[in-house]
Amino acid sequence: MKIQIPSESLRIREHLFPYLIKNYDCKIVSNADNIEPDRVLVTSAPFETYLQESIRKHNLDFFYIDNGYIGNHNYKKPWYYRISYNQLQNTRIGKFGKSRIHTLELDGRYEYWNNDGDYNLLVMPLANKLFTWFNKDYDTWRQETLEHYQSLDTYCVVRDKPGGRASRQQRFRDILPLIRGARKVITHHSMAAVEALCLGKPIEILGESAVQHWQNQTNFDRQEMLEHIAHSQFNRDEFADGTAWRVTMQYQQTE
Numbered sequence: 001m002k003i004q005i006p007s008e009s010l011r012i013r014e015h016l017f018p019y020l021i022k023n024y025d026c027k028i029v030s031n032a033d034n035i036e037p038d039r040v041l042v043t044s045a046p047f048e049t050y051l052q053e054s055i056r057k058h059n060l061d062f063f064y065i066d067n068g069y070i071g072n073h074n075y076k077k078p079w080y081y082r083i084s085y086n087q088l089q090n091t092r093i094g095k096f097g098k099s100r101i102h103t104l105e106l107d108g109r110y111e112y113w114n115n116d117g118d119y120n121l122l123v124m125p126l127a128n129k130l131f132t133w134f135n136k137d138y139d140t141w142r143q144e145t146l147e148h149y150q151s152l153d154t155y156c157v158v159r160d161k162p163g164g165r166a167s168r169q170q171r172f173r174d175i176l177p178l179i180r181g182a183r184k185v186i187t188h189h190s191m192a193a194v195e196a197l198c199l200g201k202p203i204e205i206l207g208e209s210a211v212q213h214w215q216n217q218t219n220f221d222r223q224e225m226l227e228h229i230a231h232s233q234f235n236r237d238e239f240a241d242g243t244a245w246r247v248t249m250q251y252q253q254t255e
Helices: 007-012 018-023 049-058 138-150 167-180 192-198 223-230 236-241 243-252
Strands: 002-006 025-029 040-043 062-067 080-085 119-124 156-160 182-187 203-205 233-235
Touching (some): 007 025, 119 167, 138 156, 167 182, 233 236, 233 243
Parallel strands (some): 119 156
Antiparallel strands (some): 062 080
16 A cells, blocks of 8 residues: 655654554655645645645545544543544444454543433534535534524533633533533534543534444444444554554455
C-alpha cells in the first residue's frame, strides 16, 4: 500500500505516523498538486479544504485520525485516537478479532439504562472544516435544527461546544451532568453520542457517528457497541507498534 500524509497533520500529530513512515511507501503532501490518485491518504486535523476536494475529485481512499471516543478524560493530552476508513467516524461494524473491550477506560462512566430525564439534550457541532465535509451550510442547518427540536413537546437543552485551549477540560466538567439529566441525547457527529450510550441514554444522530447503528434504541446489550468502539480507537503505544493499523485494516477493510 502506498500512502500520502499531509505535512500539517504530520506536524501537529507527528507521534501517530512513525510506524507508517517506516513500514510503508509514504509521501508527504502539502497541497492539491502533490496529491497522487493511486496513494491512500492518511490524514488528521486539520482536515483541510484541499484534502476534502482531492478525496472527492480523485475518489481517494483515506484514513482519518482524530481524538478517540472513550478515555481521554483521564489525560492532559489525548492518549486515544480513532481511525476511520473513508469516513470521519467508523460507522461500519466489521468482524471482531480478539476482544479489545478491556482497552476501554470506562471508569464509572458505564451505567444502567435510564431514559428518564427532564429534557432532550441537543449537542451542536462547531462551524469548522469537519462540518463542511457533510456539504451543509452550517447557519442554515443550525437554524432549521433548532426550530425543529425546540418545537417539540419535550423541552430541549442546547449545548454548544466551547472553544479555546481550555475547552477539553471544560467539556469533561459540564457534558456528563447534562447527559445524565437528559431523556435523549441528539448530536450531529459529537463524541457525546458514545458517552450517552455508555451512560444508558438513547441517542439520535443527525450526521455521522460510530454508534449510529444503535440510535433510537434502548435497553439493548451494549457489548457489541463497546467492542466496535474498542476496535476503532487505539492508544499512542498501539500506534507506535503498529497494532492500531493491523487491527484497523482487518476490521474496517475486510469484508
